Amino acid sequence: MTENSDFKALSIDTLPERLGSCSSMSEHIGADFSQWEVQEVGDGNLNLVFIVEGTLGKVIVKQALPYVRLVGDSWPLPLKRSYFEYHALKREEIRDPGRVPQVFHFDETQAIIIMEFLSPHVILRYALIEGRQLPRIAKDLGHFLARTLFRGSDLSMPQRERKDDLALFADNAEICDITECLVFSEPYYDAPRNRHTSPQLDTIVAELRADRDLKVAAQCLKHLFATNSETMLHGDLHSGSVMVTDNETRVIDPEFAFYGPMAFDIGMLLANFWMSYFSQAGHETDNDREHMRQYLLEVIADTWKEFKTEFTTLWRTERTGILYQKELFEDQGDTLGSEQALDQVLHKIWIDLQGFAGVEIHRRILGLAHNADFETITDLDKRATCETKALKLGRHLAVNCNLVCSIDEINALAERLEKELVT
């Protein structure tokens, strides 16, 4: 099962002794490992995650497992994803300083990353489920998207450096395969790993799986995902990959990193906000989530706006790569030419992000990996009502992305779906 026979999974019991001699551990939490307290907190689908507390403080110890944790050892997965996560964290830290956890140590053989323990941060997804409004996320995530996507592309990186990096991350193929299967294909046919709220959703699921335009759109998006390598993506930027306080936003878990289309990270993030929007009804008592719904629509609009604003700033000030060179525009006194090109680039991102958002919504309701926004709604009828609205928005986005002009239009449609003014 393992790529390396030296690999051994950590456990609460073995961790202190195994990492006791690691200087990063002693430096950050204290050398006396007999005093360390270890807690396993991994709630994701793939890895072990430990909080280790010593006399000086706490660190996170994250270890990849040689299989998909959610499924078990019937689905092997290379430990090397830990190597890609480490490299992605390093690049993200350079491209948007302070936005990702600090990395203290990386052990490639054991697929272990030791990193900063974030406190009192909580996972954004759970904060939104609780109805918490985080004031900074639109700005912080919009900027994170703009900075990482711009600075990891041929708009900014030296050509040879980007091609080398593309080659390095192309080896993260099994992780890409997960997305290619679970996001773009399996939700649209009766694949064995799928599940959905049943029988409530059976009819709409059958409709969607018989929907030719939707299936073709999803496959065109898969084509784009698999073949467009314009920048280093986070690759899994949903609300479970963001940790927040009121004052800070941090992005974690980039093990799905690879060179892909800019619109993917943006579309996935916005999709998770729209799902949060539709899930609020499942968590509210006494219609007390209307403010939260309005907040989420604002976050969606503002994230996209902040992305565009920051991307535009970078376009005007840091466009030193091989694409849309200043020699052709600014240096010729043709600033408007570079603005025209910027509009084209942003327009393409806009079209594609809608499609990616649409399929991300579908896969979280029809596929293998669901999300807590809907899953924690215990009343299945209520859950299915929320999910149905989200599915409909997703279908609209994936199929009509060339026709929708603005994020406000999509938010208005979401509101109409929520109020059952359209079906």
Next chain:
Amino acid sequence: MTENSDFKALSIDTLPERLGSCSSMSEHIGADFSQWEVQEVGDGNLNLVFIVEGTLGKVIVKQALPYVRLVGDSWPLPLKRSYFEYHALKREEIRDPGRVPQVFHFDETQAIIIMEFLSPHVILRYALIEGRQLPRIAKDLGHFLARTLFRGSDLSMPQRERKDDLALFADNAEICDITECLVFSEPYYDAPRNRHTSPQLDTIVAELRADRDLKVAAQCLKHLFATNSETMLHGDLHSGSVMVTDNETRVIDPEFAFYGPMAFDIGMLLANFWMSYFSQAGHETDNDREHMRQYLLEVIADTWKEFKTEFTTLWRTERTGILYQKELFEDQGDTLGSEQALDQVLHKIWIDLQGFAGVEIHRRILGLAHNADFETITDLDKRATCETKALKLGRHLAVNCNLVCSIDEINALAERLEKELVT
């Protein structure tokens, strides 16, 4: 200058002794190397090419130089392109058997490929300049394009294998840099390496370089070229990379191979046919090339038609990759869904190939690397008249590619330009 200090350029004098012990040589041309006759015939921009004749026959010995031959040692270029050419030839042979020269031997350190001597084949470009009509090229090249582009993509290859291959060819970065600079950027500003027929073209060149829509379109195409990695391209598929007899068509020189957008190879090839079309007036005496012009327009239309027909056949019979999976279409009884997706894929190729054709035309007239179709027209006024028409067609294609519905429309426009019915 060299990556490997063991590298030594071959010469007519040193070749026999240096390759005398190579079994591929003795097997194909005879062991007594004192009898070998060596001729240097490289007329390309980058390499040494020798015909070596022994008692048993002839072979081609091609050696990369550590710089761009056209420019000199001020422009270093990795020898490793020979490695990519070798690997590309191997893959092309599998994907479209018999269409590329047989490879007998590869020496990575010396950047030497020993391969089949093609006889009585001539370079297609020179045949077209002479006014020769080759009956097979549209079908053979249309099929070559369909087979190599389809079979090197996620439509057919196993996902992991394609990602590994993508990583391998990503190292051919300096060669991609040549295309990125010379095709997509330098023609559109006053770059030091440019030249054009002067003063005749000065006015139109200034117009094109001030043409905002054209510059933006060229840069969007560069964006696509640099970031779309959907299949292994030949990468330099002009009429100088094709050798022909009346009965056979062979494709040579894939050292520009890398994973890029399907439309690039097609667009470049068609562009070279359109340039041949406009250059005929420079080679004709007594209006004797009208048949040749009609032939070239038919070749263009037929190449695209043959490509589509063969691509469609492969789509229906060999679509075993991760894209547009049969599970979603045929297996659901939804054959029309897969035909709808095919239409979308072909439509995207159609749009993009026009753009690539447009910039290829421009760079051959405005950039560093010109082609013999125009260069052999010694009357500069006549040459400039031909080039002007081609430049205008190129501009139309690059800017209006979303609006043009068929290859016949483009051919009709070419005819109107040729007859000076439009300017």
